[in-house]
Amino acid sequence: MSIFSGFWITLRTIFRRSFTQRYPQQGKELVTAARYHGQHQLNRWPDGLEKCVGCELCAWVCPADAIYVESAANDDINRYGPGERYARVYQINYARCIFCGLCIEACPTRALTMTNEFKLAADSRESLIYHKSDLLAELTVGMVAPPHVRLLGFDEQEYFAGLPPTGEPDKRIPSLDGRRAPEPPWGDS
Ligand code: SF4
Ligand code: SF4
Helix, strand or coil, X not given: CHHHHHHHHHHHHHCCCCCCCCCCCCCCCCCXXXXXXXXXXXXXXXXXXXXXXXXXXXXXXXXXXXXXXXXXXXXXXXXXXXXXXXXXXXXXXXXXXXCCCHHHXXXXXXXXXXXXXXXXXXXXXXXXXXXXXXXXXXXCCCCCCCCCCCCCCCCHHHHHHCXXXXXXXXXXXXXXXXXXXXXXXXXXX
């Protein structure tokens, strides 16, 4: 009897729709879950300046020693971030990374997050080392490629004063001379 119930399970499974998808998909891209930890991204403020402050917390917490950071000072002629320092060199070695996400948890400025991008296969170890230019978020509307002055407020105080409440997207609009604190689109409350 148990033999027949075994055959019945096999028979039933043969006709069930397969969960496996061919890669690359033809006509339909493979979709990952929203929570999937893929390639990292270095994020920007709404004026295009970089959020990374070069603190190296992500590198220190990484259990695989996959991150390398070298920081440098910002000044008003050569400014990449709104604060004191920025990451002059930022590398992630995907031959080492185990995609645990500890680095994004450690980042104090939410500069580092992970995307759903999973196509990271390469044919050499060198090409698995991603540099800052590979990891930086693309410029979107209103952003200007650094280096440039702060466009969300003239000084650090003004720049960060308009930050949205926790969980809200930062929709501040950069002003061209950076001397006017932009109106927060969510109001003063
Ligand atoms: S995801 Fe984990 S292993 Fe990969 S760089 Fe971040 S901390 Fe290191
Ligand atoms: S990504 Fe975050 S934790 Fe890493 S150096 Fe930049 S600010 Fe620090």
